């Protein structure tokens with residue numbers, strides 16, 4: 001059922017207003033926190049900001065205008081483009097991604113627009129470009145800021161009248177392609193130094209989806225961990241691992257510079273190594289340098305039994321308290337022993353026993 005309508009040509013502000021009006025009702029139709037996009041791709045929206053973006057994607061999917069996806073690396077720009085395609089009337093047609101940064105500049109033109117035989121040396125047979133292959137479908141121009149400016153001008157023509165010519169041909173081809181674009185460059189800077197054509201930018205940003213970094217939507221972390229773990233365990237045919245409160249805390253405190261891609265890779269490593277302590281250690285690389293030692297301390301667990309579990313837990317707690325005391329005293333062992341109320345000798349023995357190592361940063365400060 002139509003909620004509202006907009007007459008063409010419309011202004012971005014009008015579109016925004018209609019979207020804002022629809023949001024309340026649309027959010028009730030939201031199918032849940034995870035949606036299947038294709039065999040191996042899924043989309044999760046588990047925070048207010050992501051649910052709002054998801055609703056905007058659903059609305060803009062039905063209007064054939066370009067959409068520009070912005071966001072740091074790994075925030076989900078490509079996933080968002082796939083979501084828009086899936087929710088659009090073009091869902092049953094082709095979705096193609098062209099990475100403008102991965103293809104050399106001169107090849108990119110023939111990739112996108114195709115060529116006739118004899119257009120250049122080596123062009124023995126005519127070849128359609130991605131725009132032709134993708135007719136009636138959706139194309140994602142990824143890393144659009146890396147497209148050479150001369151090609152940006154040609155792209156602008158396609159955006160204006162949906163027509164172009166193959167390289168080496170005079171006849172015009174008309175296509176009906178939905179164009180989506182993504183980038184993580186600094187746009188004002190790229191426009192100022194002429195890397196990005198301003199006219200192309202204004203064409204592409206008819207609608208912009210700014211995807212926030214994961215550190216600004218940390219409430220999603222537990223849900224993301226749960227879904228990524230379930231998927232990857234199935235993919236690698238391994239039993240799912242649980243997240244201890246300490247591991248969850250470490251995940252919530254970490255700032256995830258690589259965003260969801262980094263979180264996915266982290267889960268893969270945790271699944272393979274299966275070591276909670278190592279995983280925690282990875283998220284606090286500087287707090288202690290002895291994560292790997294815990295695997296040894298846990299060795300007794302293999303024998304099973306409550307006693308070894310208790311011993312492992314006691315060892316862990318002791319080792320943790322000792323490294324904290326050493327951190328606090330900048331590795332002054334006498335002071336640390338006093339703090340821990342044990343003898344100097346006992347402390348030296350325990351440092352050796354648990355393999356607690358002095359971290360680089362301490363050595364540097366101690367030597368300075």
Ligand SMILES: Nc1ncnc2c1ncn2[C@@H]1O[C@H](COP(=O)(O)OP(=O)(O)OP(=O)(O)O)[C@@H](O)[C@H]1O
Pocket residue numbers: 041042043044045071072073074075076077078079080184260261264
């Ligand atoms: N909302 C999301 N739900 C589920 N998975 C996601 C989501 N966002 C990102 N991911 C996962 O994180 C990884 C990176 O996502 P994607 O490739 O879309 O990022 P990107 O913004 O295009 O990154 P880059 O700028 O580096 O190309 C993918 O494995 C993707 O499946």
Ligand SMILES: [Mg+2]
Pocket residue numbers: 077078142182
């Ligand atoms: Mg990408």
